[in-house]
Amino acid sequence: MNATHSRIGLLDIPWEGHWTAIAIAPVSVPTPAELTDLLMRFLAADPASPLAATIDAKSRRWNAVPVAERQDFLRRAIVSGDDPDLEKMSEHIDRYRPDADSNSPRIVLGQHSICLYHSHMYGDASSFSQLVVQLALGHQEGLSGLEPRAGLAVALRTLIRQPGSSYREWGKLGLRPVKRIINRRTTSRVPIRSSTTAENAAWPTAVPAATAHVPAIQGKTAFADSILTNAQLRDLTRWRNQNCRGVSLTSVLIAATYRATMIEGIPMNPAGYYSLFDIRRYVPANSRDAAKKFGNLAKSVFLDADMTDPFSIGTAMEQVIESGWALPGLVMGALTTGIRRTTHDGPPVPDGPVTLSFVSMPTLPGLAEVPWLGEGARRYCGVGYPVGRLGISVFAIRLRGHMEISASFDSTVLDPAAVRRAVGGLTDPALLSQLTVAGHLAK
Structure with a gap:
């Protein structure tokens, strides 16, 4: 280097x-x-x-x-x-x-x-x-x-190690390993x-971006955060088991987030959502690449789904994971972006529905080593920015005593108070009752 x-x-x-x-x-x-x-x-x-x-x-x-x-x-x-x-x-x-x-x-x-x-x-x-x-x-x-x-x-070496059945599903990509x-x-x-x-x-002190005369949320991207306690998660799991057993809790949370934002008057895209898929799961444990886990090894994929239906959301997610589609998507995205002159945004996006991006992590590397102080409240809040003007990006991570929920969004398009209320009310029974589950239970 x-x-x-x-x-x-x-x-x-x-x-x-x-x-x-x-x-x-x-x-x-x-x-x-x-x-x-x-x-x-x-x-x-x-x-x-x-x-x-x-x-x-x-x-x-x-x-x-x-x-x-x-x-x-x-x-x-x-x-x-x-x-x-x-x-x-x-x-x-x-x-x-x-x-x-x-x-x-x-x-x-x-x-x-x-x-x-x-x-x-x-x-x-x-x-x-x-x-x-x-x-x-x-x-x-x-x-x-x-x-x-x-x-x-x-990513290339991982791609070529995948079974022939995966290639038949993806189509012939014509990729070759690069050593x-x-x-x-x-x-x-x-x-x-x-x-x-x-x-x-004598050490420098950070100058906060906010002052008494400036709103706390500045610029294009704003943030909101909330937590789901273990008691709330148990209630949510109980509701899932009674109404849509077999569906992941993440799928229920995605549907609940969609409904919560709709209730707050945010016009959401009902046809699907984005999620990040980590390709580390496809790297063979006994390969020389197993230790190379630091970098950008996740691919954003849009999933077609009925956003009111946890079953539809979960099925779309399972199909991407089982097919491994994120792996060739990551490689092709890198190759095509690499030859462009710029990756900056193009012309302004016209008005339309807001599309949800939702990433849920059961844990993250390193969390077991965090040098926490005491046994009281603990917080781990992560956000990404900027966010497209017609998007809400939600990140969920499970800690010992609760689940962290954070959201990034464009405050010039969406009302910050409405987004905060939405991410803070995901376990409301009235909200969950509006999810589409009856048709599946009847089958």
């Missing part, structure tokens, strides 16, 4: 201009000075890592920060901030969001919290989960273990140096 820059991979280019933010609290975290010291050592070993680099959109490269500028770069990227209100995590993410034209990461450290912002071109939700946990732990060895990132070669030699680098763990009080006192 070149010591000054590295080319942005073909799997990553489709995510150009998109960002991921994750906030976790309450957790044990290093101080800004300690984390800077850690990343200085990390960059000394891997100077071209995109973890702490700037983005050159024109040349589609990660530009490594020159040695003489690293300290100042990291002091701008790693800042002190307040701890979030655990009932308003998405407001915390919005408050410290970097400027829209930012081309470098940001890490906001509270006394007992961490909030990470980074380009989606660096990795998907599975990847960022591992990254934010290793940053909170302050593990140089853990950060080094995230490399090398998975590129198009991993890639990756130099693995290991770094011994070095204890974090303790910082002095003076160092911490």
Whole structure:
């Protein structure tokens, strides 16, 4: 890898201009000075890592920060901030969001919290989960273990290993394996140096995006978040077992989200939804690619379904998983996007229904290692932005005591209060009674 820059991979280019933010609290975290010291050592070993680099959109490269500028770069990227209100995590993410034209990461450290912002071109939700946990732990060895990132070669090799039955279903794609030699680098763990009080006192403080005179939600994309307690999840599971047994809880949540947004007066697309499908499930466990799990290895797929019917939603999801269609879709999407001059949005989208994107994760890599503090409330809130003006992107992740629900949407099109009410009322019995299940139960 070149010591000054590295080319942005073909799997990553489709995510150009998109960002991921994750906030976790309450957790044990290093101080800004300690984390800077850690990343200085990390960059000394891997100077071209995109973890702490700037983005050159024109040349589609990660530009490594020159040695003489690293300290100042990291002091701008790693800042002190307040701890979030655990009932308003998405407001915390919005408050410290970097400027829209930012081309470098940001890490906001509270006394007992961490909030990470980074380009989606660096990795998907599975990847960022591992990254934010290793940053909170302050593990140089853990950060080094995230490399090398998975590129198009991993997806291609996985594609050609699929059985002939899959190819017959996909059609002949004519793909050939591409070999890639990756130099693995290991770094011994070095204890974090303790910082002095003076160092911490002089550290930059993040300037919140919101002030007393500016609304908390700014710009095009806004966020909302809620939780489903274990008691609510048990009630939802009981309703599912009584009304649509055999359907996944995710399918019920998707249908409930659709109905909740419709009840709030949001004109939703009734014909289907988007979801992300992780191709890591198709990588053979005994292959050389099994360890290359960091990167963008998820493909967005639109599924035709009756959005009021959990059975229809679940059937569409099962068909994509069983066919493995996301795998050739990921490869072809990367190849076609890679030859375009730009991935920016085209002409404004005309008015029409809002399409739901819903991603549910039973868990994420690294969650078992989160350095939680105490046994009380815990929050893990993740969002992606920007979101298309006619879309709502919902992310659900299961923690020990509850399920996290977060949503991203265009606040110039949709009423933020309506979206918050929708994501906060997914287990309302009156809402669930409006889902289409009677026809299936009668069969």
